[in-house]
Amino acid sequence: MICGKMYAPDEVAYICPDHGNDGILDVVYDYNAISAEFHKSDLATNRDESIWRYKPLLPVSAEAIVPPLSVGWTPMYAAPRMAAAHGLKHVWVKDDGRNPTASFKDRASAMAVVKAQELGADIITTASTGNAAAALSGICASVEQPNVIFVPESAPQAKIAQLLVFGSTVMLVKGTYDDAFELCLEVADKYGWYNRNTAYNPYMTEGKKTVSYEICEQLDWQAPDAIFVSVGDGCIIGGVHKGLKDLLALGLIDKMPRIYGVQSAGSDYMWQAWTNGEDVLTKAPIAADTVADSISAGLPRDRIKALAAVNETNGAYIRVADDAILKAVPAMARLSGVFGEPAGATAYAGLIQAVETGLVSADDRIVVINTGNGLKDVKGAMTAVDLVGTKAYGVRPNLADFDEVFTTI
Numbered sequence: 001m002i003c004g005k006m007y008a009p010d011e012v013a014y015i016c017p018d019h020g021n022d023g024i025l026d027v028v029y030d031y032n033a034i035s036a037e038f039h040k041s042d043l044a045t046n047r048d049e050s051i052w053r054y055k056p057l058l059p060v061s062a063e064a065i066v067p068p069l070s071v072g073w074t075p076m077y078a079a080p081r082m083a084a085a086h087g088l089k090h091v092w093v094k095d096d097g098r099n100p101t102a103s104f105k106d107r108a109s110a111m112a113v114v115k116a117q118e119l120g121a122d123i124i125t126t127a128s129t130g131n132a133a134a135a136l137s138g139i140c141a142s143v144e145q146p147n148v149i150f151v152p153e154s155a156p157q158a159k160i161a162q163l164l165v166f167g168s169t170v171m172l173v174k175g176t177y178d179d180a181f182e183l184c185l186e187v188a189d190k191y192g193w194y195n196r197n198t199a200y201n202p203y204m205t206e207g208k209k210t211v212s213y214e215i216c217e218q219l220d221w222q223a224p225d226a227i228f229v230s231v232g233d234g235c236i237i238g239g240v241h242k243g244l245k246d247l248l249a250l251g252l253i254d255k256m257p258r259i260y261g262v263q264s265a266g267s268d269y270m271w272q273a274w275t276n277g278e279d280v281l282t283k284a285p286i287a288a289d290t291v292a293d294s295i296s297a298g299l300p301r302d303r304i305k306a307l308a309a310v311n312e313t314n315g316a317y318i319r320v321a322d323d324a325i326l327k328a329v330p331a332m333a334r335l336s337g338v339f340g341e342p343a344g345a346t347a348y349a350g351l352i353q354a355v356e357t358g359l360v361s362a363d364d365r366i367v368v369i370n371t372g373n374g375l376k377d378v379k380g381a382m383t384a385v386d387l388v389g390t391k392a393y394g395v396r397p398n399l400a401d402f403d404e405v406f407t408t409i
């Protein structure tokens with residue numbers, strides 16, 4: 001929080017007018033009013049298996065029309081072999097790769113589309129490393145909402161393919177994600193388009209916070225001790241924190257889990273700021289470069305909330321090398337059955353390091369969020385299996401040849 005000013009929902013569009021692009025707003029609720037009308041028991045009988053089961057806790061009206069694609073209520077798998085591999089007792093993998101466009105970003109994009117349609121927006125726009133774009137693109141397609149997307153031309157093919165398949169207008173920016181973000185802001189401003197950009201549009205956090213509602217509901221309202229999540233712009237980690245704060249304020253959980261933000265050593269702005277006690281309002285952008293394209297961010301747009309998420313919960317920032325991220329892709333898949341893209345497996349790489357450095361203890365109940373499906377980045381996956389020495393065997397189509405190859409394995 002910079003200045004603490006409050007605005008009514010119709011008073012401002014996205015950001016604090018006094019603080020420009022750093023002045024990201026936070027949606028504030030009247031918890032007493034919500035408490036009076038909303039109870040755990042209502043959820044127990046609610047058959048809506050999507051983020052909209054939490055409508056009373058979201059910035060939409062009860063009558064709001066929501067897109068048809070089913071977003072959220074993703075599975076949370078107990079992962080006993082993953083736990084045992086690290087001397088832990090309780091680990092769950094929350095698989096957000098199971099969203100309609102295969103990443104966590106669907107939670108935010110679904111919210112963006114509802115808010116844009118409330119305003120009757122002609123065009124929605126966003127810049128993205130790839131997944132936020134794919135999410136906006138898919139959800140817009142489901143309701144015939146025109147949209148224009150800015151992605152760096154280096155985004156993985158699968159993500160660009162999604163945009164084109166869904167029929168978005170796609171701008172491949174000759175530059176980094178940070179360049180795409182700045183261009184998109186300028187264009188949105190000039191043409192008056194609805195702006196979904198992460199950390200700029202305050203409602204994105206509100207979509208993302210639903211993951212914490214689900215984690216706690218899926219654990220029967222026994223909040224976990226620790227949650228691991230990868231961090232690029234910091235909007236997801238801020239959303240995780242916001243969701244937990246809501247639940248605590250409403251008395252739905254009785255403790256705040258520790259939140260661990262995991263970054264690649266090649267894109268470690270938040271880790272640097274947290275480790276060195278730097279002021280994120282004045283800290284300069286860094287040059288970001290990592291195999292985990294979804295968390296490559298030289299200037300994390302939601303850095304204030306991202307820092308608070310860790311500081312206010314007694315968590316930590318963790319930095320892992322790209323090699324460790326790549327190795328975590330097959331490791332997570334083999335220990336839990338969940339195939340994540342590199343930025344998804346980054347959370348697990350962070351847990352491995354947290355065990356080694358003593359940040360978690362054996363009895364902790366730990367949730368690892370996989371933020372994106374492994375098929376988003378096949379090239380990354382192939383590099384990963386190569387790194388751990390897993391390969392396929394060529395065989396001619398006859399039994400004798402098979403026998404010969406098989407004996408060498």
Ligand SMILES: *Cc1c(COP(=O)(O)O)cnc(C)c1O
Nearest residue numbers: 131232233234235236294371372
């Ligand atoms: C966007 C994204 C992240 C990081 O989220 P931020 O809000 O940018 O911190 C992590 N993993 C995946 C797969 C993503 O798409």
Ligand SMILES: [Zn+2]
Nearest residue numbers: 003016018019
């Ligand atoms: Zn302000």
